[in-house]
Amino acid sequence: MAIITWGTIKSLSLFFGPIFLPKAIGYYRSQRAAANIPGVSVRPVPTNVSRALLILFVAASVFLIRTLPPFSPENIFSLTSSRLQIPVDVLFTRLNTLRPKGLTPSDNILRTKIISLESRLLFFQYGPEVLTDCPFCSADDPKSYLYYFLPALLAPHILNLLIIGGVTSGLAIGKEGAVWRRTGTLAAGMAMGLDLWVTATYNHQDNARVTRLEEIDTFFWKMRVYRYLVLAVIDGLLGWMMYLSSTNRAFITAPAAAERIEFSTRVLDNVRTKMSAVGIIRNTVARDEPLREKTRQYWIQEGQLMGTLMEEREVLDSVSSALENRINIGNIERDAETYASNVFGPLQNGA
Structure with missing residues (x-):
């Protein structure tokens, strides 16, 4: 099952379009008008903006690295090539053969948590750590898993908001960063709200009818990749816009009077x-x-x-040659006669 349907994309386009379309139009117009603004020219990146761009680059790089498989929690069903309906004993017997040192304590706890089909469906929505660590969660109350999962879901978003707040601080970076505070905060806030909404409204029961491993919707792992990719894109775009505006390449406004x-x-x-x-x-x-x-x-x-x-003869010849080549004496004489006629003509007519 697709996480975001075409209808959802259309709804998001209608919601975000009025926000980002004026920015795109403003960027295009600023690009065209940049050369016509007096007193404004392209300049090197200011030192304070360089620090902000470095911070955004490091943050975006870390978010991208977090999407790599080595940093993702294990999916024991994919690891053991097991169907969703496989018996628990068979599943963990296969997992035990893949562990060089046998099952870990987390594996033993997880073994007691995914006995029912409902708990396995929640495993694919919230990941293995929530099922293993949550002390109050129960498959009879699926929302309890969401409550426990909220801090882990919101943590990268809140961290990114703090980073954006720092690089757009007027005190730390200056007006070059402060002009993008509202845009950066709005984009990061909307990403957090969209992530929370998609996770909270996901129907985990759709996996109940799946019989093959490759048909299972690994929602938790997909959303984890999308989450960090979106955060990296936000930081990358913010850094790009700060670079363009701080160097007077785009988003230029004429200085006030x-x-x-x-x-x-x-x-x-x-x-x-x-x-x-x-x-x-x-x-x-x-x-x-x-x-x-x-x-x-x-x-x-x-x-x-x-x-x-x-x-000296050579100097005189050079000066004479230069004057002959650069100055047309005939034109000068004609201009002088025209000027004299214009000046003295009215006087003579009056006399």
Whole structure:
């Protein structure tokens, strides 16, 4: 049985579409308008954003690693190639032959928990750890397994929310991360709510009619993979959007008028400070006799050097050739005559 049907996908599309579609349109428009925003250019990734991207990369990598089979709880039915209706003694006899050191204490506890068909169906919904460790769960009350399973189900989501809260903190990362706090928190919260809803509404009785191993819906193991994949995708997309916005590659908004005025004021203050410094240096040189004399001698030597160079035949030929190639004397004369006619023509007509 499929965990999410086509009808569910359509419902989710109708629910999430209005949330993500404006973001997609805004991204497209920002890409087109990025080159037209004055004063905004592509820049390297800021140092604080680099730290946030590193944290998101590590978190997404850990979530992806958690989807690998070595980190997943054992499915003893798949491990022993056993049907759902197999007798308990036969099932654990097969399992014992696969254990180099015999059955573990957890195996012995699980052996007492999956005697009935109902408990085996719950095994495929909540996994082996819930059946083994829950002290109050009973197959007569299937919801008791959900209550015990809730902390384990919500733990990765809550951890991811804390990570997103840290990398979008205005105090730790700055405004480059804070602008994505609402989007990241909303996406992580919706993933948690969807995971809880799918798990709580799953009908474990659908496996009761299955007679072959390959037809069993291993809901717990599928959802575990989907859960960590979704968390990794959320962190990856959040990091990608932070990278684009912090480097002015996308999601760009024009600076406010107050920010532009403040920036222009700072630039003018810097120019005024430098001009004041130049004025002080010139004043100092003008008032100091040795420095004034050195300045005078420098310009005398520069003038003599330029005069000597300009007297050389090669230099004169080069200058003449450059002027002939770059300046059209005829055009200049015509422009001058036109300008003079425009200026003096009205005066002559008036006279």
